[in-house]
Amino acid sequence: MAFYEVYSHPALIRYKTSFCTRATLFVVVVFCLTYISPLLVAYRSQGFWVKRSTYEEQPVVRFQYQMLLVGATGLTGEYVAWSTFPNFNRLLEGNLRIPAVSVQEEDWNHDGKPDRLILQLAIPLKAGEQVYSIQLLLMFSYQLFRMSTVVMQTLALLQYSSSVPGSQLFVSGDLRLHQRIPLPHRGLHTSYNVSVVDSASPFASAYDLAKIIRTYQERNLTTHLSCPAPVWMVGRAAYAPFQMNVEIRYPCSTYMPGFWEMVKFAWIQYVSVLLIFLWVFERVQTFVFQNHVLPTVAAPVLKLHQS
Template sequence: MAFYEVYSHPVLIRYKASVCTSATVFLVVVVCLTYISPLLVAFRSQGFWIQRNTYEEQAVVRFQYETLLVVATGANGDHVAWSTFPHLNNMLGEKLRIPAVSVREEDQNQDGKLDRLIFQMQLPLKDEENVYSVQLLLIFSYQLFTKSTVVMQSLAYMQHSSPVPGAKLFISGDLRLQQRTPLPHRGLFNIYNVSVIDGSSPFASAYDLDNIVRRYQERNLTTVLSCPIPVWTTGRAARSPFQLIAEIHYPVEVISYYPGFWETIKFAWIQYVSILLIFLWVFERIQTFVFQNQVLTTVPITTGKPHQQ
């Protein structure tokens, strides 16, 4: 009569030993190696604790209609200037030139965030005056919302000079965020939500470009006009104003921040478990070999209960 298998199940074998035996010592060592070694490997691989992370966001940028312009009109240091600050304009006297200004901000992709500023200026000059260099400061409101809420006042500084008198200057560039330290992962960050230029000050030092730029660069979070491309046009006709056109784009930024506790733990847990699975597989095979072959003396007890997988 032929026989066939109708059912099967694994047999559970329990290996028992007293506490003070080499088998117990072996088991303690294996458990420690299994669970501590992955921790050491993950930590030594320099990827266990995530110390900083990045994300992308396009800032909400608004031009504040605050401007400071300095134009050199001669090789001997002659210059004219204009600003949106009444105290400075009063101090300029005969060097004050009031230009015609046009400002337009555009949302090119219709996503609710402005993408570009077009700043146009026509500066009246006397017949004997020529433009050799231009320095322009524009003040912006800059805000971020994805992680921490960042609210600050920032500036774009643009400068160009030429030995040949100019009739027109065109500049195009990106208003880029510069970080010396990462941002916090949440909360309100408004330490720099103060005026870059103190327009209420009656002192000339408050409007000196050296002082403005020096104080601004002491901040950990700033904006700069990146990759400006100037186009200097010569041949200004008599009694024609000097033209200045600046196109400033507001790009998507890669922002660095300190991750929070749960984000750090989640990243560490992924690193630890992925390595732990390998150690569990290896040391399970080692234990099976040691106890099945009685490398260490134990008492095997066979039970009829199937081994639960």
């Protein structure tokens, strides 16, 4: 007579022992290895906590129409200069050269935030004057809103020098945010929302580029112009102005994530490793107790089912 299976259910077997036994110690060790080992593995893999993160936010960068220009016209200290600060221009006397300035801000994606600045300057020169180096300081308003709310005044320094007199300088770069510390994930930061240059000062020391940059670099948040390859052109015609063509783009930044964002990332790392350890040590315990490697008392739990 043939038999076939009509019903099946798993049998639960409980292994019992007293408190101070090797079996108890084994279970404690296995528990620690199961739940603590994944924590150590995930932590040592350098991917447990998210300490820094990035996000896509177009900063609101506005050119302040404030500039300071210094150009060396000789090898023995001759120079020409100009700025948008009247007090500085009064100090220049015969070295003042007022350029023709053209400024255009472009919004490529039409989100109301400028994406690029195009700046053109034509610096008039006297007969016999040649430009060997140029320094240009540009002031910006820089704002972030999505995570940290940051409102500050920043600058970009553009400079180039050559032993050969030039006729034109072309620069294309990115205005990048430089952080000594990550931005927190929330809060308002306006401590740097002050003018980089003290334009009210009548003293020449207030417009010294070295002093301005030294003070500016002491900040935790700054911007700098990243320009890998400025182009210096030679062959200027007599009485022709020195031309400067500048293109500046505004890319994104890093911030410090909040507590729950860190926990969310850490939980994913921990559980992914924990599942492996649960599978391994579940089979280790089954082998140890089913084969009586450690002394325990097997107490099967029977369940009665009505047919």
